[in-house]
Amino acid sequence: MAIEDDVLVVGGGLAGATAALAAKDADPDARVRLVTYKQSTLRHASGLIDVLGYGPDGDGPLVDPFDALVNLPESHPYRRVGVDAVREALSFFDGVAGDAYAGNHTDRNALVPTAGGTVKPTARYPAATAAGLASDERDALFVGFETLPAFDAPRSASHLEAAGVPFSTRGETVSFPGIDRDDAKLVRYAHLLDEDERVRTSGRRMGARTALATAVDARLGEESRIGFPAVLGDERPAEVRSYLADALGVDVFEVPTGPPSLAGMRLEDVLFDALSDDGVRVTAGVPVIDYELVAGGASESDGDRIDHVVVDRHGSEIPHRADQYVLATGGLVGKGVKSDRDGVFEPIFDCHVPQADDRYDWFVDDVFGEQPYARFGLEPDRDLRPLDPNGEPEFSNLRAAGAVLGGYDFAAEKSGAGVSIATGYVAGTRAAEEVSR
Amino acid sequence: MSDAERSIDDAPDGSTDEFEPIQVFPEAEEMDLRPGADNCYKCSTCDTNCPVAAVDDEFPGPKFQGPEQWRLKRQDDRDVDESVMKCSNCMRCDSACPSSVPLSQMHNTARGEYVDERMSKRSREYLRNRMLANYRRLAPLASTFPRTANAVMGLSITRWIGEKLLGVTSEREFPEFATETFREWWETRGGNAASKKRAREARAKRGGDADDAEKRIAYFHGCYANYNTPEVAKALVRVYEHFGYEVLVPDQRCSGTPMFANGMLDDARRAAETNVAELAAAIEDGADVVASCSSCSMSIRQEYPELFDFADTETVAETTWDAVEYLRVHEDLEAELAGTSVDDEFDSFAYHAPCHSRNQGLNGQTIEVMSAIDGVDVHDVGDSCSGISGTYGWKAENYETSMKIGEEMFEHMADADAEAGLTECPTCSMQMEHGTGYEITHTLEVLEAALVETGTDE
Ligand SMILES: Cc1cc2nc3c(=O)[nH]c(=O)nc-3n(C[C@H](O)[C@H](O)[C@H](O)COP(=O)(O)OP(=O)(O)OC[C@H]3O[C@@H](n4cnc5c(N)ncnc54)[C@H](O)[C@@H]3O)c2cc1C
Ligand code: SF4
Ligand code: SF4
Numbered sequence: 001m002a003i004e005d006d007v008l009v010v011g012g013g014l015a016g017a018t019a020a021l022a023a024k025d026a027d028p029d030a031r032v033r034l035v036t037y038k039q040s041t042l043r044h045a046s047g048l049i050d051v052l053g054y055g056p057d058g059d060g061p062l063v064d065p066f067d068a069l070v071n072l073p074e075s076h077p078y079r080r081v082g083v084d085a086v087r088e089a090l091s092f093f094d095g096v097a098g099d100a101y102a103g104n105h106t107d108r109n110a111l112v113p114t115a116g117g118t119v120k121p122t123a124r125y126p127a128a129t130a131a132g133l134a135s136d137e138r139d140a141l142f143v144g145f146e147t148l149p150a151f152d153a154p155r156s157a158s159h160l161e162a163a164g165v166p167f168s169t170r171g172e173t174v175s176f177p178g179i180d181r182d183d184a185k186l187v188r189y190a191h192l193l194d195e196d197e198r199v200r201t202s203g204r205r206m207g208a209r210t211a212l213a214t215a216v217d218a219r220l221g222e223e224s225r226i227g228f229p230a231v232l233g234d235e236r237p238a239e240v241r242s243y244l245a246d247a248l249g250v251d252v253f254e255v256p257t258g259p260p261s262l263a264g265m266r267l268e269d270v271l272f273d274a275l276s277d278d279g280v281r282v283t284a285g286v287p288v289i290d291y292e293l294v295a296g297g298a299s300e301s302d303g304d305r306i307d308h309v310v311v312d313r314h315g316s317e318i319p320h321r322a323d324q325y326v327l328a329t330g331g332l333v334g335k336g337v338k339s340d341r342d343g344v345f346e347p348i349f350d351c352h353v354p355q356a357d358d359r360y361d362w363f364v365d366d367v368f369g370e371q372p373y374a375r376f377g378l379e380p381d382r383d384l385r386p387l388d389p390n391g392e393p394e395f396s397n398l399r400a401a402g403a404v405l406g407g408y409d410f411a412a413e414k415s416g417a418g419v420s421i422a423t424g425y426v427a428g429t430r431a432a433e434e435v436s437r
Numbered sequence: 438m439s440d441a442e443r444s445i446d447d448a449p450d451g452s453t454d455e456f457e458p459i460q461v462f463p464e465a466e467e468m469d470l471r472p473g474a475d476n477c478y479k480c481s482t483c484d485t486n487c488p489v490a491a492v493d494d495e496f497p498g499p500k501f502q503g504p505e506q507w508r509l510k511r512q513d514d515r516d517v518d519e520s521v522m523k524c525s526n527c528m529r530c531d532s533a534c535p536s537s538v539p540l541s542q543m544h545n546t547a548r549g550e551y552v553d554e555r556m557s558k559r560s561r562e563y564l565r566n567r568m569l570a571n572y573r574r575l576a577p578l579a580s581t582f583p584r585t586a587n588a589v590m591g592l593s594i595t596r597w598i599g600e601k602l603l604g605v606t607s608e609r610e611f612p613e614f615a616t617e618t619f620r621e622w623w624e625t626r627g628g629n630a631a632s633k634k635r636a637r638e639a640r641a642k643r644g645g646d647a648d649d650a651e652k653r654i655a656y657f658h659g660c661y662a663n664y665n666t667p668e669v670a671k672a673l674v675r676v677y678e679h680f681g682y683e684v685l686v687p688d689q690r691c692s693g694t695p696m697f698a699n700g701m702l703d704d705a706r707r708a709a710e711t712n713v714a715e716l717a718a719a720i721e722d723g724a725d726v727v728a729s730c731s732s733c734s735m736s737i738r739q740e741y742p743e744l745f746d747f748a749d750t751e752t753v754a755e756t757t758w759d760a761v762e763y764l765r766v767h768e769d770l771e772a773e774l775a776g777t778s779v780d781d782e783f784d785s786f787a788y789h790a791p792c793h794s795r796n797q798g799l800n801g802q803t804i805e806v807m808s809a810i811d812g813v814d815v816h817d818v819g820d821s822c823s824g825i826s827g828t829y830g831w832k833a834e835n836y837e838t839s840m841k842i843g844e845e846m847f848e849h850m851a852d853a854d855a856e857a858g859l860t861e862c863p864t865c866s867m868q869m870e871h872g873t874g875y876e877i878t879h880t881l882e883v884l885e886a887a888l889v890e891t892g893t894d895e
Contacts, residue, residue: 001765040535043482179494183498184490184494185491187485188492188494195844260484260485282801283801284532284795284800284801285532285795285796285798285800286797286798313797314739315738315755316755316758
């Protein structure tokens with residue numbers, strides 16, 4: 001017996017989670033399963049939801065990403081699904097994220113200060129980051145920790161000022177109460193604040209939240225907002241922030257930091273809580289390694305039909321059957337696309353990956369130039385079905401979403417999360433619609 | 438091995454928020470065939486999953502423990518750092534790593550080396566760990582006189598001595614020994630011959646082929662279900678016979694889980710060698726192996742092939758299943774459960790998925806299966822670690838850490854609309870009971886209540 005479902009999503013990053021939620025939303029009666037192997041790039045990503053920060057020629061930062069979508073090449077995933085679908089997908093995301101995210105009041109990009117002291121254009125940002133926007137004209141104090149050199153507050157502050165933000169900035173470095181070692185993990189900082197653990201500071205014992213507020217208060221000047229690296233709680237971030245804000249009498253925000261990134265982990269929690277609330281079945285920790293076709297299915301005009309996929313559970317091969325499949329296994333980082341001597345390939349279904357024959361064409365000499373390999377990935381039709389070299393769907397019941405798709409350079413465009421949400425939403429919705437037909 | 442597990446070629450190097458380019462060409466790596474440590478691209482995903490590092494900043498975390506320590510060791514033959522004894526072997530880092538670095542294999546090997554070379558064989562710590570790791574050797578003695586043993590273990594003086602003399606925490610109550618072990622019950626009931634007959638009858642009743650000799654499983658019960666919770670083992674036997682499976686109960690020793698966790702690799706090797714030989718013989722007789730304890734199945738499926746290479750180790754690993762997973766794949770379990778119901782005692786549970794189930798991709802299974810039974814409400818208490826990790830939380834020096842890790846699970850259990858707990862791991866169940874006072878049930882017991890008529894087999 002195979003494990004049976006209606007829609008099976010492979011890959012549990014932003015794209016796969018969105019696809020599974022969208023499938024369930026399109027057809028609440030459908031049985032939807034998500035199978036995912038290792039942890040996704042949500043663990044590294046900043047937690048910001050970028051739609052489009054820079055145009056195809058590197059122009060930008062863009063004020064309104066939606067204005068620019070129509071100018072993208074025809075093969076870009078956003079053009080494949082269409083501008084309306086991108087908007088629908090974002091509002092679907094807004095519904096899932098609820099209070100955890102902000103930015104949906106406008107089409108325009110928000111400008112978020114980064115740990116490096118630059119300003120990044122993004123469409124949605126975590127609530128924890130809201131008070132930090134660079135368009136806000138209030139002066140800001142940035143506070144870093146001695147044991148966390150990844151965020152150098154004085155340096156960030158001066159870089160931001162040099163970048164021309166419309167307010168004055170200052171950076172201070174304090175020691176984080178309860179942490180002595182410089183190799184303490186991010187989750188240790190967060191846990192101390194979540195649980196308000198008792199810590200010893202200047203000879204007295206008190207809760208970690210109070211101790212941190214006390215240490216920062218001594219450095220606070222006239223500023224009305226304070227930015228910390230993103231370590232303010234994992235389980236209870238809103239509570240931690242509002243405690244610090246009350247104690248210090250200022251607004252408190254986080255500057256996106258990572259990898260690893262607590263903001264990304266919190267987004268992962270939001271998505272997986274939603275999956276569980278909506279009744280999506282999640283199988284994590286094991287890979288899909290293979291598939292079988294429906295016998296005699298090859299005669300269908302729109303490609304072969306997948307009968308089931310094979311999940312490897314420590315050596316036992318477990319068949320998982322569904323009516324429709326979504327491939328959301330990520331790009332080179334997520335291992336949805338791999339490379340070897342013979343080129344770049346997609347390891348589960350061996351879907352066609354367009355690429356230059358001569359691998360020297362994979363780069364251009366200018367390292368900062370547009371690198372073709374960054375766009376490697378599957379080429380889909382408007383229904384997001386991956387196409388074979390002849391431009392026909394590889395399979396009639398497989399769609400693809402997220403970084404496994406080609407035709408865009410998320411790093412250069414700042415479009416990573418946006419493409420995952422838009423294509424995940426469309427692939428999941430279409431898959432469920434196909435099931436109910 | 439699957440493609441998805443092989444990956445030295447495409448890890449990004451030191452990616453940052455600013456999207457460092459990704460290395461696409463494998464050649465540079467291939468020329469220098471260095472083992473697993475070099476797959477690590479330092480993304481720290483493992484560190485964000487470590488329950489010990491979240492509550493104890495003295496613990497350097499899995500990235501150091503695994504790939505970094507191994508790299509250092511190779512460069513200048515460094516000793517293994519003693520912090521490896523603080524790792525609880527929960528294996529959460531192992532299933533998290535996007536680059537498939539064999540973290541748990543590295544920890545197990547390092548721990549073995551540390552205990553071998555650096556821990557005095559006369560130290561209290563060594564003796565205590567050896568005793569905890571070899572609990573199975575004490576168990577037969579205790580179960581010969583279970584009532585006396587339970588009384589003695591329950592005495593506060595015994596616990597006080599345990600803590601002062603051996604460093605076993607006095608905060609916990611020792612688990613009770615059953616008055617009849619599972620194996621005693623099995624023999625009295627008529628062993629394999631009786632099971633064969635019952636399975637045959639069940640097959641005939643189900644309208645199947647009574648002579649179907651294919652339906653045969655070998656049960657790896659492990660220590661705990663034998664000595665402490667034989668009701669779990671009996672539930673397994675009855676549920677499998679209900680589906681028409683003949684049950685074999687091969688000779689067996691400890692799965693090795695507590696030995697790996699204590700760096701007692703020689704003890705583990707001896708136990709594993711017996712288990713592999715006995716289970717391979719059963720497989721040869723046409724049986725598939727099933728286990729009711731999630732750490733036992735984890736150990737046989739993953740740790741054996743990572744650490745040992747007896748003949749048949751791979752075959753045994755590949756033919757071993759979690760008991761519920763096996764039924765899901767080989768029977769239509771959900772259809773069988775449709776329309777069944779259970780008594781009020783099982784009406785609602787707070788469910789904790791053990792780390793070692795999670796690692797096998799079984800984290801959602803129990804909720805899915807239970808939802809097919811009428812009248813059972815199961816609430817998942819989230820993905821945190823229970824904190825006890827086998828013998829870890831029994832050590833006086835780890836007790837506090839263990840309870841701090843467990844805090845999140847206790848909170849979620851208290852919030853859930855249930856007064857009882859459900860899980861598949863014996864030590865998780867001790868921790869759940871210890872932290873909440875709830876009675877804890879094993880999933881197989883609920884399946885038995887739903888599927889098997891009572892009174893047919895005492
Ligand atoms: C360092 C870094 C920083 C980033 N920062 C930003 C940012 O600031 N803003 C932004 O918008 N975007 C950012 N991104 C991009 C964005 O987070 C993701 O890359 C993008 O959304 C892709 O998501 P995905 O779901 O397609 O793939 P992934 O996140 O890669 O997830 C793929 C999942 O599929 C699983 N998988 C792979 N193979 C199998 C298999 N065979 N069987 C089962 N499961 C499998 C993987 O284990 C993984 O869990 C960043 C990315 C990185 C790497
Ligand atoms: S998760 Fe894997 S690749 Fe990342 S730091 Fe840990 S061991 Fe290295
Ligand atoms: S096995 Fe568990 S305790 Fe040990 S390093 Fe890995 S995550 Fe941490």
